Amino acid sequence: MAWIAKNSATMQIERRDEPYLTDALKKQLEDQVIPRYDTRMAATMPALHLVQDTHGWLPHQAMEEIAEFLGLTASHVLDTATFYEEYWLKPHGKYVIWVCQSLSCELLGQPSLLEKIKGHLGIEVGETTDDGRFTLMGVECLGSCGTAPCALVNHKLHENITADNFQSVLDSLE
Amino acid sequence: MTTLKEPVLTKRIPTHPWGDPTDRKVVSYKQYVKTDGYKGLKNALAMEPSDVVDLVKAAEVRGRGGAGFPAGMKWSFLPPEDGGRRYLAINSDESEPGTFKDRLLIDFDPHIIIEGIAICMHACRLDTAYFYIRGEYHHQREVFEAAIKEAYENKIFGKGSKLGQINGRDPDLFLHRGAGAYVCGEETALLESLEGKRGWPRIKPPFPAVAGAFGRPTIINNVETLAICTPILERGEDGPKWFQSMGTQRPEGAPPHVPASFGPKLFGVSGHVNRPGVYEEELGITLKDLIEGLCQGMLNGKKYKSAIPGGISTGVLGPDEYDVRLDFDITKYDTLGLGTAGVIVMDEDTCMVGVARNIAHFFGHESCGQCTPCREGTNWMSKMLSRIEAGDGTTRDLDLLLEIAGSMGALPSGRGATICGLADGANWAVRTIVNKFWDEFEAKVSKQRFVSLSVVGS
Incomplete structure (x- = not known):
């Protein structure tokens, strides 16, 4: 729900001296991404992906740096980043579990599976475990309806999940 | 039960009843060329661009992405060339629940898509193509990136491309990664997202064919729509006739502007069936045949209750509509259309x-x-x-x-x-x-x- 606005007027931006958008990343964007598009603005999403893949999430300072680099306003970059579900504006656990909750998965037992995962991790959807290892998220269709129920753990898709085989997946993670 | 004589889109992807899905492997450029790959592009390049558009128009290919709009007609909406950039955006934001057909093509036979893209770029004189893939398709993104690299190495795109220069530029194909927003599957929202903004659909007109990406003429097609152009062009002049030998004719008594439902189609079946998966069948197969034939019946021997014909947007079919023909004419059963042909089947116990x-x-x-x-x-x-x-x-x-x-x-x-x-x-x-x-x-x-x-x- 991208359209839920938060009051940011009194928010303090945490800053650090070292930039998130390093010179190496800037060079990578300048050489490989920006020439692909007619405008620099079009590189917003690739830039956000790049910083997120490097740093894990998107601090406000990083978005300001991206805005400056692409010649945009910081509010534009924030606007784009908040619209899409995959961009993290706050830190998350080492492993993010995205459990698909769309129709095909629900028909084949996703609700009871989700309850079991919640019980095992001791967290609700949207929360992170105390040790910072797992974040549990609900997500709409992952495009794997033929092998429902399914879930993504970071970038890896797990199909035909049962409570047992998913348990062993979680156990095998560091 | 099955009426399709030979696999078309799944020619290189083992699929029931012609092959065993466990044998599936990514088809590399080499293997693809060995099995008549890039023959369609060769035929297309020997033709005048406008003739290619006419051929696709004659075949009456309808868009496979949901709306079923005739592809050839969409291609002919482009204004005349003015030397400026013209874009192709390939919609691979497959987010409609129940839909997982494009994923099969990207996963195992990416070059059939790339060939379709090249054909479309030649036919419509488009110099830059963006493959908009949804953010959650991580593995698919890697596979497709590798395939694009192979295509560049083999001079499908880039400097010295077989397509020659288009609008004074070397043709390019880039992958653009989405970030998890269903609405970006809507064509104008996709363009907004491509331009680096939030995915808010635009008011039409102007239609993307006139002012699309970066305000320039743009064609937006679904992955499967472009892929199906490849086997048509592969058969050259006989393509349309071959394509129309499959599928269903326009409904009886329908006015001539109502297009028919020709050709093969990928059906992604999920839910309460014994063997869910993506199957290729002629348009017009009945729901009953699809469930009882290719999907080997209902799960646990339960009774059929309801089904969604093509992704959850299209509405549901009731218990008495087990015999419906799955083609674009399905709207007469009070559904929004065939959609993406992502069929979700529900048994009698479903609430x-x-x-x-x-x-x-x-x-x-x-x-x-x-x-x-x-x-x-x-x-x-x-x-x-x-x-x-x-x-x-x-x-x-x-x-x-x-x-x-x-x-x-x-x-x-x-x-x-x-x-x-x-x-x-x-x-x-x-x-x-x-x-x-x-x-x-x-x-x-x-x-x-x-x-x-x-x-x-x-």
């Missing part, structure tokens, strides 16, 4: 109130928030259906539900109240479920004998 709740929740979650009827209506319906499912609904809720559903959407059925079709999906899904399974909804609310006066909108 339809729960199905409606799941669907309404999806649309509430994915509404982009641009148009008020959709932003408020989808979430309102979602809350109301959760309430009904929990047993706290009133009979009045059901009427209200139908009223809200019927007041949002871009089509006349939604009073033209929104910019894009997302609300139409919510509208049709909820209305058809409530109407076709009214008794079930009534049973859920019948315990309540009073009507709350505080119902909003009363």
